[in-house]
Amino acid sequence: MVYLLFFFMTLSLISLIYFTYKPFKNLRPILKTVTSLLFIGICINGYSSSNNFTYFILILMGLIFSLFGDIFLIFENGSKNSMGNAFIHGLLSFSITHIFFSLCFVSITSLTVYDILFTAILSIGSLSILKSIKNFDFKGVFRYIAFYAVLISFMFIKSISLYLVGFNNFGVFLVIIGALLFIVSDLILSFVYFYRDCPKFMAGLNLLVYYIAQCCIALSVSYM
Template identity: 30%
Template sequence: MLKNHKVFTLVFGIIFLLNIFTQSALLQDLNIFIKPLICISLAFYLFKNANMAAGFNRLVFVGLIFSLFGDCFLLFAGRDIYFFLYGLVSFLLAHVVYSFAFFRDFKNNPQASKIYGHLMFFILGVFTLSFYTFIRDYLNDFRIPVMVYMFVISIMAIMAAYRYKRVDLFSFRLILTGAVFFVISDAALAFNKFVEPYPFAGILIMSTYMLAQYLITIGAIERKVEVLI
């Protein structure tokens, strides 16, 4: 339960608010020191509180490290478009690793209910195709990288949904909600970056991103695999 993580949640809440503040106040110099704390704190907490002998937890840990690199690269995306590309690749790798972690739970019991996985497949299939069709003309040289990225993050969220009935319900809900927040965050980022900047974009992108990483990390720590009978 989340009450087992009260101290860390408080610490992460402070990191959350500091990042929102630096985004809203456009304090880029301070953000260089604050933003990396997101994944550093989560990776450290996961390492200290999860069984790192489990492949699932190791994969989530690696995903957080890739995300840390992505955060650092995106800090400088305004100075050089290649930093944005490096950040895109880093998060792409993070989503690939998360997908493999979630697939490990699916393959533990492929015969269990697939209802949420099928539902997420349909929802994200419609959303991803529609959203990409909408922004495609704005992407220029980023058409293929963004298409690949959207495909991979969709797979990540779909695999999170396929964990249903294979792990405890609490971990399932945390990680699935985190995956959905990730999709929202990246869609908001893509619209702001390629289509049209909009008010409070940074706050929306960062808040949903931080919630996504927090929920996935706590979901990994709380994970209990359903025993086959």
């Protein structure tokens, strides 16, 4: 069943990327919602081969809020100088996603001072680099971006800590890859939204990387 869901998700993602650039863009909201529903389906199906209910339910809740975030971003209609409310709501939804993912990882391996230290280094470093780029304008939402950057950085650091404390199965590998690609997709998306004259291919690349990330995280339920 999981292979069938993955197959349909791949088809839906290809169609989504295609209609991002082609006419009939009214199909894009439908395809984006369907593609996101499919990674939730992969997660639910994965629980049939796992007995870790806590891991499953926390990952599932994170994926559900990701779906909400995807839907909000569909309706983002901000101007060249500001972002709309849909963006803020989408960012909040994804922030809750990373809280659920982080709670999931903390339930497996406890919080340490190194988690906080490396979270600070990663988030501050990433934001500093983005702010230093010419033609990069946060359009008045930098404080929201900074808050989100801390949450996703912590989520990524905790995913790595799963491996460092001895959890080295395939599920942990999927989680780390998924968390890393999630950060990459958000960095790409930051260029799509905030970089003047962003190349058009970046929108499609963001979708590709984002859905691979979510698929990896959803699949990890089968192995944890």
